[in-house]
Amino acid sequence: MMFRHVSSRLLSRSLRRSLATEVAAEGGADEAFVTAWKKTIANIEPPKTPLSYMKTRPPTPPTIPTKLTVNFVLPYASQLANKEVDMVIVPATTGQMGILPGHVATIAELKPGLMTVHEGNDIKKYFVSSGFAFVHANSIADIIAIEAVPIEQVDQAVVQKSLAEVTQKLSSASTDLEKAEAQIGVDVLSALNFAVSG
Structure with missing residues (x-):
């Protein structure tokens, strides 16, 4: 200003x-x-x-690299830093988006859902609440999530109980604010329930 x-x-x-x-x-x-x-x-x-x-990013290589470099950060922690992987699949608002080395530069908004990081036969799964994926032309992907948790740390019984509670709150909500808050809870917990059960 x-x-x-x-x-x-x-x-x-x-x-x-x-x-x-x-x-x-x-x-x-x-x-x-x-x-x-x-x-x-x-x-x-x-x-x-x-x-x-900003730190200088490496230039776009003349050939497609064999690995994708991923930075996966939360407001309070870094989950992955300069991790070389084969592929990442993120829950974009437009649908599941696979990111491979050489992916076109893209910015994608994330919705609640399952993010998977593929490194050989090892697949690490995270539930992300929302955020953005920034894919750069030099085979670097920066994924910023508001909240994320490794899927193996989620208790499906607790998720289902919480989902039933917020669904009840949604049906009994009387104000627009109560309805909006309950709807967000239903959306996030439905996505989390789908992620842990699938």
């Missing part, structure tokens, strides 16, 4: 256009932005861009 306020006061409309045009013409990289900024506003340090806070 501060940057927009300062830049709009300091730059005329034509200077803003030329700054944007120069950066776009040079590919939009941080260096191009800084160069264009310094040409236009020499007495103010340029703001940091998101690229300055």
Whole structure:
């Protein structure tokens, strides 16, 4: 907000256009932005861009690698870090999505469901509540989930009991808020029940 306020006061409309045009013409990289900024506003340090806070990703390889590198993180922990696997299947909102090495760059929203990580004959299963999968062109997948638990740690009897309780709450809900909260519970617990029983 501060940057927009300062830049709009300091730059005329034509200077803003030329700054944007120069950066776009040079590919939009941080260096191009800084160069264009310094040409236009020499007495103010340029703001940091998101690229300055990110680690450099390896380039897209000329051939498809044999392994997919996966980072699977939660807000409070990292489940997998730079783990090389054969395939990951995530519960995208559009359906189950398999991610293999060489997958096209994609961003997918996750819904409650089963995520599987395949490494040879070993398959690790997690239940994820929601989140996003970011698949990069260089065969790296970053999967960010709000909550996740290894499926073997889930007690099916507890899930079924909880599902019955929230289903009852849904049928007896009187306000829109109660109905929405109960519906979320039914959706998540139904998906969890399906994951542990299948």
